[in-house]
Amino acid sequence: MAASVTMFEQLPRNPGTALKLALVEDQRANLSAIERRAASLPARRSLKKEWQAAWLLRAIGLIDLTTLSGDDTPERVRRLCAKARNALREDLCIALGLSEPVHTGAVCVYPTMVATAVKALASTGIPVASVATGFPAGLMPLKLRLEEIRYCVGEGAAEIDIVVNRALIFAQDWPALYDEVRQMRDACGDAHMKTILATGDLKTLRNVARASMVCMMAGADFIKTSTGKEPVNATLPVGLVMTRAIRAYEEETGFMVGFKPAGGISSAKDALVWMAMMKEELGRRWLEPDLFRFGASSLLGDIERQIEHFVTGRYSAAMRHAVA
């Protein structure tokens, strides 16, 4: 299943809009109500048998298979890329009736690893995503952050995961945030920009809602929850707030923006809950890789085990599936 081939038309990129402060400040998020919705979501939709297997298969194509560690090496990145290209054991692919290998949505690496990954994925159609702008804290001079984006794009990254300046959010300085993200978008050029809000740092859902809106106005192709380095990563309440912001932005502008929860999503069951949330809150279209990605490293392993269980009827083990 090629991630780039879908039954849907290619969408126009979100060009962004002028900063509409009223719309930013109009964002409201009632924590308790959102938590209740988040708590009932997993129980409202259940996927069994063929349906579960199919949804998990799709989940694989939505994964940004990620390594963002201090001990990353080119060899480690090549291994990751190899796994991204053959994400599911061949016999399982055949059992599911697939004629081609299954690959992930993208791989996501540090800037210095982009060239290695691009080479390893040559002619597979799998895009390479790079974090940038002083990931994960983002506390570098703007000039350097922008330069880092240009470096990554030059290395061949098709997607750039930037981090926002949290201080501007705490200050509610929306013009400044808008301005920075705008410049980052310009620096990305044709590469798609995912803006990481680091929601675990932002603490309040209202901050999340407002920052989401500003980033989309500034031209984000995706909004993304976390770097994976904050103490709290992607949570369903945060996901609800961001998907609702995406819906509000589409109602306002007509442009569809993607969503990427990242960090902490490690079980197949979690993945299904997030996907059901996308379908319920935003619709079927947001189950395609141009609008939805998981930032995950260990999720794939659990999905492989669950698919093997579907195929064989026996519970699987990690060692039966190739590691990244």
Added chain:
Amino acid sequence: MPSVKEIVQTMEYGVAPEANAEVLRWLDARESFGHFIGGAFVPGADGESFAVENPATGEVLAHCAQGTEADVDAAVQAARRAFPAWSGLPGHARARYLYALARLLQKRERFFSVLETMDNGKPIRESRDIDIPLVVRHFYHHAGWAELVESEFPGKGPVGVCGQIVPWNFPLLMLAWKVAPALAAGNTVVLKPAEFTPLTALAFAGLCQEAGLPDGVVNIVTGDGETGALIVRHPDVDKIAFTGSTEVGRMIREASAGSGKKLSLELGGKSPFIVFDDADLDSAVEGVVDAIWFNQGQVCCAGSRLLVQESVAARFVEKLKARAEKLRVGDPLDKSTDIGAIVADVQLQRINALVDEGRGDGVDCWQSSAPLPNNGSYFPPTLFTGVSPASKLAQEEIFGPVLVVMTFRTPDEATMLANNSRYGLAASVWSENINVAMDLAAGLKAGVVWVNCTNMFDAAAGFGGYRESGFGREGGREGLHEYLAGKPAKPARKPLFPKPDFSAAPAARTAGSAADNTIPALDRTAKLYIGGKQVRPDAGASYAVRTADGSLVSQAGLGNRKDIRNAVEAANKATGWGGNAGHNRAQVLFYLAENLEARAAEFAARIAHLTGSGQEEAIEEVHLSVQRLSYYAAFADKYDGRVHATRARHVTLAMNEPWGTVGVCCPDDSPLLGFVSMIAPLIAMGNRCVAVPSQVHPLVATDFYQVLDTSDVPGGALNIITGEREALARVLAEHHDVSALWYCGTPEGAAAVEKASSGNLKATWALDQTAIDWRDPAQGAGREFLRRATQVKNIWVPYGE
């Protein structure tokens, strides 16, 4: 079945059925069910039975016995036999049984969930994640009350045998709400589940056996409304607890009038769901889903009237429609079903009829395009916009997944529209502004107000309605009162006074009292007291007032129904009284006490002269009246509400609110103390009173006008109509704008008042005038008076940013 390759493109959810083999096996083993009486399943007395269907499929699940008079009688007798031992158990022992029931329910939660869904048609997600966990929680909570009831409610004990009639919308949960508090307080019960949904109650009976509950403590009789009526009418039932329609509630009120049975009613509703422009609209949309599309809208407290602020109304309705399109209507046993089956075909027809009629009103009707199953009773999510309050759709309880939408401009208008209903069960308010939300919560006439949430329940919070949604609370401390009775030492019965002659014709002086030649006393005219003014009776009539030995004293106004009407109008206008701080009301009551004491000698002389009591006794009556005013003045700012310990990060405020306008009919005797003892707690709590003072000695109350006038009591807060108590009581009981009625008089009068009160289902409190010694503070004063003078409103406020 589609292939994985196909599904990966369509991304449909597919089917996810919950297994029900265990339940089917259980049903197969029991083709027909009898009643559960005295700890055993017994066949119905005359062998008649009715079929119980699965509304999702139309299949017959079981046959249940139709309870007859003999069955009900056997059940009541079994409960009566079990009562002494059960109520005599230490609370700790009863707690162990309730704890065991909670545990057993928890251990069999899936069985009960599946059975409930098959019997009722509600989605398995709801029975599994909402109903059954709340059932378990209720038994745990009340196991705790069993432990504490003796120490927490000193001087109170169980009522006796409780007849309990529960509806079909939450069959096991409503059973829990009835059975758990009754058992905790030491009562025994005869419960009748609804005829559409008796199966979980019968399975619960099995659980009682499993828990080793003593025989006869819980009895379950199945049957239809006839069986319910037999329970209501049974002479050996001490209390009736009913949840169901207002119509049936009214019949029960009438049927039980004068029986002395304690009564609590949880009835219908047309609850408002109010959305302000500063609300988190997406969350409010989810709130609507939980309010009206929960349990197919078959919820007494369903938020069925959506009130949206004009500025966001169009946007909100669009969001709501988009959300409703996502709701899946179908097999209740499928784990991905949002809306299951309507409980029975007859209900489906009722919903259809109301909706069809509504369409004719020229309003816009929108329904989700979700496909409905071909078989079974289903109805799609439905939304009426452009509805006016005058529309039947906005007034009548539809009891289906049907929402009507109206708009408002200001908070005041929202409150006004929300309160424009005969019902008052629940309300939901959505705003991110705490000032707006709490202001609404305070002004709404509803027993439960949910701020930025809806349909929140917890065993520790009271649930129950204002107005025609019934009276009494279930859950929490306030709910336990419904299963407790005072146990005062029975005072000696006092003699009855002869009924005065209410003739408006000139009356003779007492025989033999020929006029002498002394200068007569200046004639005094005792009028009525309405809206802070002395007014002549509408009929222009008076009746003779005589002393105990029969000599003519003077005349008192003969009040009639128009005087009551005027007094109620004056009282209803005096809204400022209840809005005052408790401190201000305390000041007025203290001032009353002060001014009464200043004229103590005059009142004592009047009482002695009229009643023929000794001077000392009369002085004591005045003294105690002053004391009583002072007592309730003290309480005016101290009868606090509570904060219930419900869920984490929630404040659940249980506020004691006044009823509004309360009718008060005073006893013949103790013309000052009886009158003061009844009106003082009521006005201390912020009620406005229309009082009928002692019909035998009305002049004590009319003398009181001057005390009122000098004590800053605002006009309309206390109105006094003299005249024939039974006649005036009837007018008060029938008056739709009187919220509660306290009656102290004869048993026949009490029966008449209770029966006549069914019109607006006002709460009544009937006292036997011969059985109360008003001088004894244990009988004539206390917290019970304050509890009766208020109704509890539970306001749920979740918090967190």
